[in-house]
Amino acid sequence: MKDNSQRPINSFYLQFILIIILGSAILFLRAVTVLPHLQSDSEQALRDAFSVTKANRELGKPYLVVGYPKSGTTSVYQFFQCSGLKTQHFCCCGDSSDHPPCEGSTMAVCILKNMANNRTMLEDCGDYDVYCQLDGERPVKAFQDTPRGFRGVLLEDGSLELHRTADKLDRTWLYRHFLPQHFHLQRLHEENPEATFILPLRDPEAWANSVFHWFEMRGRVVNEYIAFNHSIQRPGKQKAMEWLKRIYQEHTNYIREFVREHPSHVLVEFNIADPDAGKRLADAFHLDESCWGHHNKIGDRAKNISLKEILT
Known part of the structure; x- marks a missing residue:
């Protein structure tokens, strides 16, 4: 004689999984509805x-x-x-x-x-x-005490972030x-x-x-x-x-x-x-x-x- 005691459990889990999937789909659709322009890049x-x-x-x-x-x-x-x-x-x-x-x-x-x-x-x-x-x-400048060959980009505290102008890679940070x-x-x-x-x-x-x-x-x-x-x-x-x-x-x-x-x-x-x-x-x-x-x-x-x- 076959044991059918597992069938209700399997059915319960199946229903539980379907509820989770349905709930997730609803949340996703709500997000798309509320913020459509963030869900797509199209004009x-x-x-x-x-x-x-x-x-x-x-x-x-x-x-x-x-x-x-x-x-x-x-x-x-x-x-x-x-x-x-x-x-x-x-x-x-x-x-x-x-x-x-x-x-x-x-x-x-x-x-x-x-x-x-x-x-x-x-x-x-x-x-x-x-x-x-x-x-x-941001302005790029040099103060009187700025070392030769350097220029600086102006920061919020008034200081200059210095970079070497002869270095092609370094000067890009200016x-x-x-x-x-x-x-x-x-x-x-x-x-x-x-x-x-x-x-x-x-x-x-x-x-x-x-x-x-x-x-x-x-x-x-x-x-x-x-x-x-x-x-x-x-x-x-x-x-x-x-x-x-x-x-x-x-x-x-x-x-x-x-x-x-x-x-x-x-x-x-x-x-x-x-x-x-x-x-x-x-x-x-x-x-x-x-x-x-x-x-x-x-x-x-x-x-x-x-x-x-x-x-x-």
């Missing part, structure tokens, strides 16, 4: 990437664009400037230029100097309503892209606790391609990340695109999570490729959508800017 998935967090109250100033460069910051600048707000992009301190060469200082240099002198990051940098580009190239909206976001929050954060988004692959081909920005961004985390391995040209896509998505996640943890801020995020981007941005800030337009496409700007202007 179509980004098309609906728009939200205004806690927009049922007045938007606090200043307005800080916390997205990465080459994410439509020039279009955002043109939009707010056209709308009559005092707006900055790349240059600062009263300079009406929005791209290099600046008549005076860049916003990145102004912030770095303030940090070196224990001042608030945006102090005397123009007192703008809208800061569209906080980031920029070129770094200062990214305060990522590496100093906590301090920006502490000094501007009610600022409205603006996060313009684009397809990560399109962004990576733009950075990859915009002069030496790829190398400067890589160097900046490695400087803050020495465990990062230089990706190399073949893997650079995937690496850039990853850090872009990680920065997007970081900004969103930061606002969740710091509810004094309002986060306005939108996809610059969305045909309704202008309307959505205008609705969020109660402005005229006719001021929206795309600017600074690769090929147009690159024809008029020399490499020397970008790096100095």
Whole structure:
């Protein structure tokens, strides 16, 4: 006579396994629904990437664009400037230029100097309503006591990180892209606790391609990340695109999570490729959508800017 006592147990385990699989599938589908633009690199998935967090109250100033460069910051600048707000992009301190060469200082240099002198990051940098580009190239210079054959990249404490100019490999570390909206976001929050954060988004692959081909920005961004985390391995040209896509998505996640943890801020995020981007941005800030337009496409700007202007 056969022993059938194992059959109920097998049936129980089968049902248990099916429940686990079904539950996992539901959780996965929910994740895709909530964050579709993080689950796919396609522009179509980004098309609906728009939200205004806690927009049922007045938007606090200043307005800080916390997205990465080459994410439509020039279009955002043109939009707010056209709308009559005092707006900055790349240059600062009263300079009406929005791209290099600046008549005076860049916003990145102004912030770095303030940090070196224990001042608030945006102090005397123009007192703008809208800061569209906080980031920029770190200045490369030499002090009077800098050894011959060396130059240094400016750090937050005012010192220079020296590298030998005759050494081709060593001197590449002189070129770094200062990214305060990522590496100093906590301090920006502490000094501007009610600022409205603006996060313009684009397809990560399109962004990576733009950075990859915009002069030496790829190398400067890589160097900046490695400087803050020495465990990062230089990706190399073949893997650079995937690496850039990853850090872009990680920065997007970081900004969103930061606002969740710091509810004094309002986060306005939108996809610059969305045909309704202008309307959505205008609705969020109660402005005229006719001021929206795309600017600074690769090929147009690159024809008029020399490499020397970008790096100095």
